[in-house]
Amino acid sequence: MTTLLYDGSFDGLFTAIFEVFEYRFKEVEIISRERFYQENIFAEIHEVVTQTDKSDRVLKKLEHNMGKQGIHQLLKVFLSEDVELEKLILSAVQQSITHPSDNILGNFADADILKISKINKSVGRESHRMTAFVRFEKLQDGIFFAKIDPDFNVIPLIRKHFKDRYQDQKWMIYDLRRNYGILYDLEDCEFFYPDEKLSLNQYQEKFHDDEKNYQTLWQRYFTRTNIVERKNIKLHIQHVPKRYWKYLTEKW
Numbered sequence: 641m642t643t644l645l646y647d648g649s650f651d652g653l654f655t656a657i658f659e660v661f662e663y664r665f666k667e668v669e670i671i672s673r674e675r676f677y678q679e680n681i682f683a684e685i686h687e688v689v690t691q692t693d694k695s696d697r698v699l700k701k702l703e704h705n706m707g708k709q710g711i712h713q714l715l716k717v718f719l720s721e722d723v724e725l726e727k728l729i730l731s732a733v734q735q736s737i738t739h740p741s742d743n744i745l746g747n748f749a750d751a752d753i754l755k756i757s758k759i760n761k762s763v764g765r766e767s768h769r770m771t772a773f774v775r776f777e778k779l780q781d782g783i784f785f786a787k788i789d790p791d792f793n794v795i796p797l798i799r800k801h802f803k804d805r806y807q808d809q810k811w812m813i814y815d816l817r818r819n820y821g822i823l824y825d826l827e828d829c830e831f832f833y834p835d836e837k838l839s840l841n842q843y844q845e846k847f848h849d850d851e852k853n854y855q856t857l858w859q860r861y862f863t864r865t866n867i868v869e870r871k872n873i874k875l876h877i878q879h880v881p882k883r884y885w886k887y888l889t890e891k892w
Contacts, residue, residue: 641667646688648672650718653726654695656688657733670726698733705736710745716763717756719793728752728759767794771801773884776811777855778848784811789886795822795831803829814838855889 642665646652656670665686702711714729722728731752735744748754767790776784784806788795795815799822802813806824812832814821820833880888 641683643683644670644686651695652690654698658694705740716760720759763792767797778851779846786813789816
């Protein structure tokens with residue numbers, strides 16, 4: 641068994657996959673250095689140095705075989721942070737190389753492909769809900785700030801949606817769990833990685849003077865328009881699961 645250690649990045653993973661073919665490894669496992677711990681003392685360790693030219697060659701081949709949509713499905717698997725993500729993506733690549741003319745991602749008889757499909761549905765559902773349930777709060781410097789804590793790493797998937805929708809104001813979305821986010825400054829929409837986790841208490845102290853008034857007005861509006869006799873908690877939870885309530889101003 642050969643264990644390929646990579647840096648945890650998307651390009652790093654596809655560099656590792658390239659080297660599986662380059663060095664003709666047979667029995668392999670790919671794992672990020674962050675999650676690596678020595679289980680098999682007889683395993684041969686292969687250190688992978690991320691090289692974009694290698695990852696690009698694999699992605700170019702995959703785009704030819706399965707199209708951009710296929711690569712997007714593999715990206716969702718990577719962003720799912722599933723413990724088997726490397727195994728699943730490697731399996732899909734190997735099947736695509738072996739059967740280049742087949743729609744391998746449609747072969748649900750294969751256990752790995754079936755799991756890829758299920759992960760795609762879960763990650764897609766989560767990213768869609770993030771676009772619906774994100775709530776921005778205005779800060780003193782005029783930037784609109786939103787905090788999220790999704791089950792999956794969906795910020796790369798929702799970036800374009802918010803950039804296209806809110807082009808006339810500065811905003812930032814911060815992932816509490818993964819300690820990074822995206823910042824839009826009216827021109828560029830870039831990822832940012834703070835050295836330390838943002839303090840929510842300090843950020844609340846930076847609210848714009850009008851923000852708390854807006855929040856109070858919205859909470860009052862939500863309460864006043866609610867018809868008690870038609871209250872249906874079961875249906876409400878179906879449309880807005882409880883784990884998303886922490887994002888909603890009207891639920892505080």
